[in-house]
Amino acid sequence: MNEPVGAAGPAWDRLPDRLREQGLRWTRQRATLLTVLRASEGHVTGSQLIDRCREIEPATTPSTVYRTLGVLESLGVISHSHGLDGREEFHVRPEAEHGHLICGTCGADAELPAADAASFLAALRRDHGFTARVDHLTVTGRCRTCTTEGSGT
Amino acid sequence: MNEPVGAAGPAWDRLPDRLREQGLRWTRQRATLLTVLRASEGHVTGSQLIDRCREIEPATTPSTVYRTLGVLESLGVISHSHGLDGREEFHVRPEAEHGHLICGTCGADAELPAADAASFLAALRRDHGFTARVDHLTVTGRCRTCTTEGSGT
DNA sequence: CAAGCTATTGCAACATGTTGCATCAAGGAC
C-alpha cells in the first residue's frame, strides 16, 4: 500500500512471497500468467491474456486466469477498467495512475493523466462524498480527430 | 435534438412514425419492448428488459431486443452506460442528462448531474480535444456511506 | 389487392466472463 512498486521491477519477483504471506499459493498457472503480464505493456483484455498464456501453456483455462487476475488486482499489482463495450481491460502496473478517454467513433484509447481529473474527482468528493478511482475511470465520447472530421457531417 | 421529449409523454406515441420516417419499421416485437420501456423507470439491464418482454410475449428473443435497443438509442430515445461489471445499463429517457457514480463496495448507483461534470468535460475538450458524453459517464469508487463505515478498516 | 423491396426476425453458434463443485496439489506440521 506504500511501497514503490516499479513497473517491471523487483515487485514482480517477490510476488510468490507476497502471495504466501497472505496464505495464498504460488502455482504453475500463476507463474504462467505472471510471465505473460511481465511481457504485456499497456492494456490487455482478459481473452488476450488467455491466448498468450495458452501459447506458453496450452492447457490454460479461462476460469483460472480470471480468478488469478482478481487476486492480482486485490494485491494492487494490476487494475482493470472497461472498454467501449464494457469488456474488461487490464492495466499492467500503470506507472502513473490514469483514466481513459475512449472514442466511440474510431475506438482510440487515450490516457487521461490523473492530474487532469484531480479537480473533478475532488469536487465529487466534496459535493457527493464520493471517493472515485482514477484508474477505473473511462470517459467515452469523440476524440479530436473524429470531432474535426465529422464536424460537417 | 431540440424537441422537449417528455419522459413518458407523447414522444413515445410518435415512435412508430419516427421509425417509419427513417425507412424503418414498426413491428409487434418493437411494440412489446416499447410497452416494457414505458413502464421502466430509471436504469434497467438488457436481461431485465428481456425478462419483462417475455412476460408479455414469451417468444421474445434476446437478439431482437438488443438490436431494437440499439435502434432506439440511435434515435436518442434511450441511452446506455455500463455498470460496475461492465454490464449494460439502459436509461429510459433521462429527463436530464446525467452520469453515474457507482460504489464498488455497496453497489449504490447515484446520479451525477451533468452540471457537476460540466467543467471537467469542458477541460477535456480544451486540453484533449475530446468531446465527452455525459450520459455514458460512469465513475466508480466509494460512496459516502462506505467511505465512512470503512474508514477504520 | 397483389407484388416487390428490404428491414426485421429467430435461430444457431460464438465470445467473454462467472460460478458450483469435485479433485488436485501447495506448503506447513511432524
Next chain:
DNA sequence: GTCCTTGATGCAACATGTTGCAATAGCTTG
C-alpha cells in the same frame, strides 16, 4: 519424507451479449 489442511484448478453449465444467415413480414407501388 509423509500427512493434512485448504487454496487452486479444471470442468461443465450458465449469464450476457453479438453476429451471420435464411426466412418472414412491414410498407410502398402499381
